[in-house]
Amino acid sequence: MQAKEAAEKLEITQRMLRHYEKEGLMEVGRTLNGYRSYSAADLRRAGRIRDFIATGFSTREIRAMSACLSDEGSGPCEGGVEKLREKLEHIDRLRAELDDKRNVVIDRLAALQNRLASVSSR
Amino acid sequence: MQAKEAAEKLEITQRMLRHYEKEGLMEVGRTLNGYRSYSAADLRRAGRIRDFIATGFSTREIRAMSACLSDEGSGPCEGGVEKLREKLEHIDRLRAELDDKRNVVIDRLAALQNRLASVSSR
DNA sequence: TTGAACATTAACATGTAAGTCAGGCTTTGT
């Protein structure tokens, strides 16, 4: 698969696909004419990189746990587990707070609607 | 509480606390001598900002939902059912994004642990 | 064979998180 199609499927730009390569996050084969050729595995890997970046990981961090990115991913990616756990903590803390906040709003909304209901039923 | 202690409790630098202010993400009171004085609420708010940034949100995005960051849903977070509903939409959208991000991490973690398990059981 | 659509690299640009350092004021302990 050529660059354009790959980029479209991943909903990122070709620019970023090249960026991933230049940053050493993935390697992509070439056809005879020098064009990049993306395999299905390349797509999955690039998709993971995209998600990690969108989740606040730097290229440095992603590179550091590069082994954890491949489908088969053998090798030493133990350090990756640490980072994943940390990230999970961040996300979960945020989620918990968002949930609290959500309840505050819901309660208030309910209170408002109670008042409206009691007014309109008068 | 002064800057040093606040930064230590939040495990970020004073530099970043000042940064949050300059970016309009929070306001911090001053004592007579001009020193910043962080309240418990300030600490919580800064902690949320820290978590949002660590989760890949830009200052622009954080600023946009600034009202949802305070402890009390009061302030600009009130003003009738309309605003509350908007607020809820914001929060739910955020929660959805967070869940996506969380799933990315969880999937990877699960994949890693499957691999480790199958290796160690051999 | 010419043009459109695709590809390539390289260079330049922008926004922003984050570090660091300099120059200067304030507080506090000795």
Add this chain to the structure above:
DNA sequence: ACAAAGCCTGACTTACATGTTAATGTTCAA
């Protein structure tokens, strides 16, 4: 009174995601 430690602002620096553009090569269809 002096030194150490804190604070303040502002400026310089780096890293990095991402966009844009320019110059050029390749493929394909009319």
